[in-house]
Amino acid sequence: MKVQEARYVMSNSDYQKCPEPDLPEYAFIGRSNVGKSSLINMLTEKKSLAKTSQQPGKTQLINHYLINDLWYLVDLPGYGYAKVSKVEREKWETMINDYLHNRQNLICTFVLIDVRHSALTADLEFMAALGEAGIPFHIIFTKADKLKPGQVANKVEEYKQTLSELWEEVPPMFVTSAEKHEGRDAILKTIET
Numbered sequence: 001m002k003v004q005e006a007r008y009v010m011s012n013s014d015y016q017k018c019p020e021p022d023l024p025e026y027a028f029i030g031r032s033n034v035g036k037s038s039l040i041n042m043l044t045e046k047k048s049l050a051k052t053s054q055q056p057g058k059t060q061l062i063n064h065y066l067i068n069d070l071w072y073l074v075d076l077p078g079y080g081y082a083k084v085s086k087v088e089r090e091k092w093e094t095m096i097n098d099y100l101h102n103r104q105n106l107i108c109t110f111v112l113i114d115v116r117h118s119a120l121t122a123d124l125e126f127m128a129a130l131g132e133a134g135i136p137f138h139i140i141f142t143k144a145d146k147l148k149p150g151q152v153a154n155k156v157e158e159y160k161q162t163l164s165e166l167w168e169e170v171p172p173m174f175v176t177s178a179e180k181h182e183g184r185d186a187i188l189k190t191i192e193t
């Protein structure tokens, strides 16, 4: 898929105020600093569609972008901010859960994982909750350029192993590097089909 047009539509905290659910939607989420903004900018080939390296905790909204007038790309606020209060965390949980459970046109959620990290509780818990709720998701490993190819393969294998101990079916996985512009086509192809 060629991204001809990518434009910001709106940000808000209430799924009911999101754009009319009349186009297919794909959401992106992960721990803070995982490389989500960089990945979105790479996918859309826009240098600063999603802002990179915003101060953690500052982007606690559901952000909609319209791609080629055909589908919505949704940038969801990340989890795992160390400095966020309990109240803020609960607000985040309510907002995200409401969105994920009720958004009719949400086709798939992409969960981003920094490829250098072994499976972290916050990620596993988040994915387990998605699985239990029957919300389809794929995994995107980010920052692959930070490791050697063999190390990347080992990390992905390790992750697969961990997940297969928890579930019968392991979700589809993608390896990406925003730095090296890698992994873009496979993700866009999945969205396209």
Ligand code: GDP
Binding pocket: 030, 031, 032, 033, 034, 035, 036, 037, 038, 039, 051, 052, 053, 054, 078, 142, 143, 144, 145, 146, 176, 177, 178, 179, 180
């Ligand atoms: P976000 O908080 O998840 O939106 O993460 P950002 O996209 O802002 O990235 C966090 C940091 O990781 C920034 O310093 C980015 O430059 C860096 N980063 C993001 N993606 C990559 C990547 O693919 N390779 C490398 N080497 N650094 C990356």
